Amino acid sequence: MASQVNGSNVVFEEGIANFSNSLYSKLDRTGNEFISPYSITSALLLLMLGTGKTTKNQMKSVIFEYAEPDDIDQGYKRLNDELLTRTTKGVSISIANRLFARKGLNLLNTFSTRASTYYGSDVELLDFVTEAEKSRLTINDWISKNTNNIIKDMIPKGVVGANTLVVLVNAIYFKGTWKKEFNKNDTSQRNFFVKANEQKLVNMMYGEFDAKSGEDLSLDCKILQLPYQGNQISMVFVLPNSGDGLSELESKLTVNTFKTLLSSLKTQETIIRIPKFTMTSEYDLKPVCTALGITEIFDDKLADFSEMFKSDATSVRVTDARHKAFIEVNEEGSEAAAATTLNLALASARIPDPQPFEFVADHPFLFVIQDDETGTPLFIGRYAKP
Known part of the structure; x- marks a missing residue:
């Protein structure tokens, strides 16, 4: 374990581990379950980057229930960069974040810059209004490509459309030989x-x-x-x-x-x-997040995304939050992948x-x-x- 030394990332790492346990605890847990808490957390932290006031405070207090790191975004970058160094002979790990935004949408430069700097997330502009289906397939293709073609058809028809402003995506892939x-x-x-x-x-x-x-x-x-x-x-x-x-x-x-x-x-x-065994799981994250206490992001009257959009964007909320994960365990080792998507749209262990x-x-x-x-x-x- 990382030791508590000057410049240590231990507060952030322990916070992520605790939140991972909390996420798992809110699943149904009557049969098979499988999630990537790291994928879900990555997407939520990227979303939190664009929130303001009470919405940001609520997310922070839930994700970092016991102790808040000095710099959450820097903490994520340090941990993520370290995890990516684990790729070696017999082990492959990749983690990717992406923002798909509506063409013509004014995302704040401060948000886009921090998303790129700390989360490695570029912004790709899509025409959700007149090319909704093409946009959906573009996002699904990106997820498939970043999970070694394991997570396919992540976003179903009808989820993105004219009201969609931003789709935040995290994809994680792991393959390890025993x-x-x-x-x-x-x-x-x-x-x-x-x-x-x-x-x-x-x-x-x-x-x-x-x-x-x-x-x-x-x-x-x-x-x-x-x-x-x-x-x-x-x-x-x-x-x-x-x-x-x-x-x-x-x-x-x-x-x-x-x-x-x-x-x-x-x-x-x-x-x-x-x-x-092999296992595939799909989750609607809204009830999971709500049970944990993350509620404002789903409420168009309370959600505050003022750190993401220019002031003209009102009545914005997360309309769809989903997670899909796959694992195979065999004699050689394990292969696992997961993706998390959060759709921001105008209201309508x-x-x-x-x-x-x-x-x-x-x-x-x-x-x-x-x-x-x-x-x-x-x-x-x-x-x-x-």
């Missing part, structure tokens, strides 16, 4: 217990090698941390000991308890069984035993792909139903 790959020949069909009385056959990967693993008695769970090549990003699996204990475990997990779990792990011989430690994920579990140096969760999900 430091220690699983042998495909050892993958076999085994039962996964969805519930005590419901089981399904899954392709279960198998490995027996030294890995960071352990058990936490207070949270009644087992933990496994598998690094990708380069040892900077890892996938953490948290498995309740009880077959139906995932929801209770999730309710107890905080950023601090998660850090404690990881710090308690020991490198030990571990028998590992994890299902191969032990000591080794003599015997190998066993981590058998044959019932619902939580997983996190995180940057180990900063503790930033890039993706969070739960696997509950094959």
Whole structure:
């Protein structure tokens, strides 16, 4: 973890980790879930750059609930720049932000400059009025291109049109090869217990090698941390000991308890069984943001985007907020991608035993792909139903 030294970005990084946990906590969490909290946060911070007064204060107080960094935009740039250095042999990560604005719209130069400087976001002008469908396809093509063609058809027909002023987009893509790959020949069909009385056959990967693993008695769970090549990003699996204990475990997990779990792990011989899986999730972010307390951006009477537009833009609100994410986990590693769009329009997360430690994920579990140096969760999900 980053240490608290002069010039450290730790306040920002911890704020992002806490908000990531808050985002995940507001999901339905009855079946499979998968999000990129980093993608959602990136889009919200870029949006916040254009807000003023009470709207900005509300967003700041929710995203940075415990401590506010001295310079949020600089904090984002520092963290984002650091994450982009993780690309190495066997690991690829890309993060992109973009502003698509209506032709003729007067975006404030201060906003456009800061969006470019701190968020790497260029402004692309589109004709939402007379070429709405072409504009929609342009945005979707950009998202597809920046997620290695994984996130497609992000914005459906009818979402952008004559009232659309700006579409803010974040796209994140990650592909990582395990430091220690699983042998495909050892993958076999085994039962996964969805519930005590419901089981399904899954392709279960198998490995027996030294890995960071352990058990936490207070949270009644087992933990496994598998690094990708380069040892900077890892996938953490948290498995309740009880077959139906995932929801209770999730309710107890905080950023601090998660850090404690990881710090308690020991490198030990571990028998590992994890299902191969792919998962695609789509979310309407409006109820998620509203549940967290971010409400003004959706209200045309209260929303203040005075730091984005010249004073003639009134009755502007976020009319559509959506998130789409995909992950594949297999013997070689993991591939994950996500995109977040926010449309602004006119109103209308032990000591080794003599015997190998066993981590058998044959019932619902939580997983996190995180940057180990900063503790930033890039993706969070739960696997509950094959």
